[in-house]
Amino acid sequence: MSTPTKQTPILELHELKKSYGEAKILDGVTFDIRQGEFVCVVGPSGSGKTTLLKCMAGLLAPSDGSVVFEGQQVTEPPAKMAVVFQDYSRSLLPWLSVASNVELPLRNKVSNKSERAATVERVLNSVGLAGKGKLYPWQMSGGMQQRAAIARGLAYQPDVLLMDEPFAAVDAQTRIELEDLVLRVRDEFDTTIVFVTHDIDEAVYLGDRVVVLSGAPTTVNRDIEVNLPTPRDQQQTKLLHEYAELRAEVFGLIQSAKSHASI
Numbered sequence: 001m002s003t004p005t006k007q008t009p010i011l012e013l014h015e016l017k018k019s020y021g022e023a024k025i026l027d028g029v030t031f032d033i034r035q036g037e038f039v040c041v042v043g044p045s046g047s048g049k050t051t052l053l054k055c056m057a058g059l060l061a062p063s064d065g066s067v068v069f070e071g072q073q074v075t076e077p078p079a080k081m082a083v084v085f086q087d088y089s090r091s092l093l094p095w096l097s098v099a100s101n102v103e104l105p106l107r108n109k110v111s112n113k114s115e116r117a118a119t120v121e122r123v124l125n126s127v128g129l130a131g132k133g134k135l136y137p138w139q140m141s142g143g144m145q146q147r148a149a150i151a152r153g154l155a156y157q158p159d160v161l162l163m164d165e166p167f168a169a170v171d172a173q174t175r176i177e178l179e180d181l182v183l184r185v186r187d188e189f190d191t192t193i194v195f196v197t198h199d200i201d202e203a204v205y206l207g208d209r210v211v212v213l214s215g216a217p218t219t220v221n222r223d224i225e226v227n228l229p230t231p232r233d234q235q236q237t238k239l240l241h242e243y244a245e246l247r248a249e250v251f252g253l254i255q256s257a258k259s260h261a262s263i
């Protein structure tokens with residue numbers, strides 16, 4: 001078997017379609033995600049970004065087309081994929097400490113307790129929650145809870161981390177910190193990330209690529225390579241002329257998609 005390279009698609013969407021009753025939402029979405037890429041997905045409200053992510057995660061069956069992950073068609077949530085949702089308050093179990101929340105998905109996977117504890121400690125350190133494992137979610141700020149949810153996803157050691165508007169519910173300063181955190185953990189864990197957002201600045205700042213969806217019935221409107229220098233920097237990157245151009249391009253595409261959407 002050949003060794004996967006950075007060019008190997010890890011996730012492939014082929015003509016993905018999804019309708020809810022009569023409402024056609026996804027209407028043939030096709031794109032690949034390569035190993036190690038950070039791909040942001042943007043589109044007008046209601047274009048089916050969450051629907052698309054749920055289909056990728058095996059949480060929702062497409063009406064037609066397919067999702068292929070590491071060469072296998074996705075028909076249920078794959079073990080090597082993790083999902084982080086926007087609503088951290090519902091994704092962590094309030095009766096468990098943060099360390100126990102992070103450890104939970106490992107219980108069936110790693111039988112050795114001290115190995116599990118070491119993984120929990122490592123991921124909590126990586127997301128800036130060193131020493132906070134004994135706290136309960138309700139004793140933490142929103143930003144800290146979302147860090148814990150990210151740590152839980154990482155503890156799984158996923159090959160792909162899917163994130164659905166993960167920072168939409170936190171304040172602007174925390175959002176900036178979490179954006180840089182997610183770039184850092186992507187490098188540290190060498191994880192492929194698919195990041196759904198409605199925020200154009202966030203998509204261009206974070207992404208190696210930005211996939212812009214049309215309005216429903218939805219297809220891929222444009223697939224844009226982001227060749228901004230790395231590591232990204234919240235101030236320097238956003239001052240670049242190329243950043244402003246990309247931002248304007250994505251903004252224009254979304255505005256025009258909004259005006260053509262039929263739903």
Ligand SMILES: Nc1ncnc2c1ncn2[C@@H]1O[C@H](COP(=O)(O)OP(=O)(O)OP(=O)(O)O)[C@@H](O)[C@H]1O
Nearest residue numbers: 020025043044045046047048049050051052198263
């Ligand atoms: N389970 C469902 N049953 C029926 N309709 C649904 C269901 N889930 C989503 N929809 C509809 O499908 C469309 C796409 O929803 P989805 O949440 O995927 O879009 P989105 O692009 O993520 O939206 P937003 O940007 O507002 O978060 C919307 O019109 C929504 O009302």
